[in-house]
Amino acid sequence: MTKAEIVSKISETTGLEKTSVQATVEAFMKCVKEAMINGQNVYLRGFGSFIIKTRKEKKGRNITAKKTIIIPAHNIPAFKPSKEFANEVKAKTQVKIK
Secondary structure, three states, rough: OOHHHHHHHHHHHHHHHHHHHHHHHHHHHHHHHHHOOOOOOEEOOOEEEEEEEOOOOOEEEEOOEEEEEOOOOOOEEEEOOHHHHHEEEEEEHHOOOO
């Protein structure tokens, strides 16, 4: 689902204009992004949490140069769904086997 599809779905559900819904969705994403850039996690009860995960320094391999490199420690954003959300997805979706 794309951002445009989310905006359309919310607009249909609420009866609000797409332009105001789009502005709200973009403002939400901006708030989450700014909070995480500032080192804060974002908790949405019943939905999930946008958290910052720290990756340790590790050794990697540059295959083309055939050299071992050090990948420095770094932070990455992650999403952790709430238990209710995760259980609902498990119960209502089928496993896709490739």
